[in-house]
Amino acid sequence: METTIVSQGSGREQDPSRLEHPLHRYLDPVRAVPHPVVQVLDEQGIPVGPAPPIAADDLLQLYRWMVRVRVFDTRMVNLQRQGRVAFFVPSWGEEAVQIGTAHALEPHDWIFSAYREQGTAMMRGYPPWKLICQILGNGEDLLKGRQMPDHFGAAEYRFTVASSPVGTQIPQAVGGALALRLRGEPSVAVTYFGDGASSTGDFHAGLTFAAVQQAPVVFFCKNNGWAISLPTARQCRAERLADKAIGYGLPGITVDGNDILAVCTVARDAVDWARSGRGPVLLEFLTQRMGPHSTADDVTRYRPNELLEPWKKRDPIHRFRLYLEGRGLWSVAAEQEFRAEVDEWFNEAIRRAEHQPPPAPETMFDDVYAVTPWHLHEQQDEVLQCRK
Ligand SMILES: Cc1ncc(C[n+]2csc(CCOP(=O)(O)OP(=O)(O)O)c2C)c(N)n1
Ligand SMILES: [Mg+2]
Secondary structure (H helix, E strand, C coil), X not given: CCCEEECCCCCCXXXXXXXXXXXXXXXXXXXXXXCCEEECECCCCCECXXXXXXXXXXXXXXXXXXXXXXXXXXXXXHHHXXXXXXXXXXXXXXXXXXXXXXXXXXXXXXXXXXXXXXXXXXXXXXXXXXXXXXXXXXXXXXXXXXXXXXXXXXXXXXXECCCCCCCCHHHHHHHHHHHHHHCCCCCCEEEEEECCHHHCHHHHHHHHHHHHHCCCEEEEEEECCEECCEEHHHCCCCCXXXXXXXXXXXXXXXXXXXXXXXHXXXXXXXXXXXXXXXXXXXXXXXXXXXXXXXXXXXXXXXXXXHHHHXXXXXXXXXXXXXXXXXXXXXXXXXXXXXXXXXXXXXXXXXXXXXXXXXXXXXXXXXXXXXXXXXXXXXXXXXXXXXXX
16 A cells, blocks of 8 residues: 554553553453554655645646645635634544545445535535535525525535434445345445444444445444544543444554545555455544534533644645645645635525525425325415415
């Protein structure tokens, strides 16, 4: 593999449970070593190992997509603060995981996501203005205004709608993967979820079943340090969340989630592993949620600002930009031109989405039953009469 394995301490080295004890005679010394973290670029964007074979144009696309996600987040949070959208979930700092993993997928693969994967959705083809229509719940929303804001999805993009209950997408993805295999499709299912979701019963059910069935599914665990206000260290004693894979009998790998080249490389290999019939894989992406959980919480109540300082130096976009500039693929002028283009792209998307009417009331009867029962037809007719 064209990556370097670096060792990062977990901060538990002084833990009293590590002091010499007779029980240690039975313990595997290898397991006492913190799980290594796969990295390609250091914090200055300098390769610490050979870069993966990604064409220059693709590298630029990866960079552009990360920037678009960040701008989208900023624009949506601003709209929420102006009272123009009700709710939004930004993913500041987590752009590399979304974009690097999406890059590893084929268009026919299925995605079972959470609510923080707007970048993956856009890269998959979900038009930004349609995403905004979903956030607004208007008549052009592919989900007809029936979901919480930011709980987007559409069969045409093979992107299932994010479920609000944390972790439910995990067993759903396993079921989806088994269905793909039964149908003889060459596709895999992937699921995105957080550190918080890795503490749920659904994670246990999903990974157990996936491993036993050797389902073609890849688990993308985004360890962003927080489940709303609960830090990862207060919900799990494992050194690495990827270590959990051992107990289920599948490979688990921890990746620097702010290093897009590491994300691309390991995600591509994991997807290939699952596609070739070798079974499921758990990837843990180490990252940090740089913003609030959502526009509905006050992050300063539970997270000291100093905690973000080391993460600012690991910013996935800045780091990759340094790498591209170092290779002569990007410049200050290119950045300026692209930023202006992205601003205009989102201005237009917002303008278009905000000009759509609300969903027509009679559409509430659509898509619920394969064959709509007579009494709902009657009610639908009544709604239509009222509108005349
Ligand atoms: C079953 C369930 N419990 C609690 C919640 C409230 N809740 C919404 S998001 C969230 C945190 C999830 O954290 P994580 O899985 O790490 O994902 P992140 O938000 O960090 O991306 C919680 C507790 C919920 N939606 N569903
Ligand atoms: Mg989290």
